[in-house]
Amino acid sequence: MREQNGSAVTMTEVARHAGVSLGTASKALNGQGKLRDETRRRVMDAAQELGFQPNALARGLARNRSYTVGLLATESLDRFSLPLHRGVENALGADRISVFLCDGRGDPVREQFYIDQLLSRRVDGIVVTGVQSDERPSLGQLELPVPVVYAYSRSADADDLSVLPDDRFGGRMAAEHLLGLGRRTFAHITGPISFAAVRERLDGFRSALAESGVELSDERVYSGPWRESFGRQAAAELLRRHPDVDAVLCGSDQVARGVMDSLRENGYRVPDDVAVIGYDNWELLALDARPALTSIDMGLEELGRYAAQRLLAMIDGPRDGGVVRMPPHLIVRESCGATAGVTPRPLSERPFPAGPTRQEAPEGA
Structure with a gap:
């Protein structure tokens, strides 16, 4: 009134x-x-x-507050950054705090410009977001007067607070799920091994299998570009070398779509013969896959919300540091066989490929 x-x-x-x-x-x-x-x-x-x-x-x-926070992004319109930023904004908005979004694009010069602009507006803190969990230079070298939290972006300074997905746990989760479904012959088709997330997922996957007495040899691990075409090529090579495979963890949903295409083209049924799990839970791909793709969801919106809440606590209290890893979620759909009650065909009835479908083996094979 x-x-x-x-x-x-x-x-x-x-x-x-x-x-x-x-x-x-x-x-x-x-x-x-x-x-x-x-x-x-x-x-x-x-x-x-x-x-x-x-x-x-x-x-x-x-x-003595401005009730504003800077959001310094590596990429502002990436499919990973959108849910991450939504989580940050939701947490800050609930506390009536405005957000200044700055797209640094991973360029130190642009980042410095935006940091200067944010500080001139007396922001209460800064959230730095990325699109991968590899280390990046810390803003701490600038001796900022406000707290900083890194979300899906790991600071090179251990004194900074970095909030990351628990990719090692994601790999373990996939292995334990597939083992529980009775699968015993595994392969892993993933992205570039230079990515920290790729190495951590592989480590978690391999460790969980080893604890159950199942070996994942290097010959069954393929790494390459994050593309469907690589998934198709790697799966074709996998089937030529190891036609007895009955479960594949893929490093992304894009790769998984290519893997399932190749399995189908070579006469293998998903999930009857080979169970497939993707990573990222990119619903645009996962829900429209044939069959719908089981995937590991990193929970990026929850991660962003948590990072913003930690920043709020640091604004009103002592600053914190270290690495916090947020657990992912397994989104079960038809491609792993958990909902279909399927049984793999005997090896004698399965279609072994006559030879490779490309000239060179996938990178990392």
């Missing part, structure tokens, strides 16, 4: 309507002080009834 002359409702009016002092109303509306829940609720109800809109500048001055 507004006054008839159009002027905004003041905090004094809220205090009078709630039957409290101006100081008590201010503490209740700014989340400060030790007030009884009933008193704080009465003030909030009065503010809502009168249509009170707090003055953001006054709120900031009262607590």
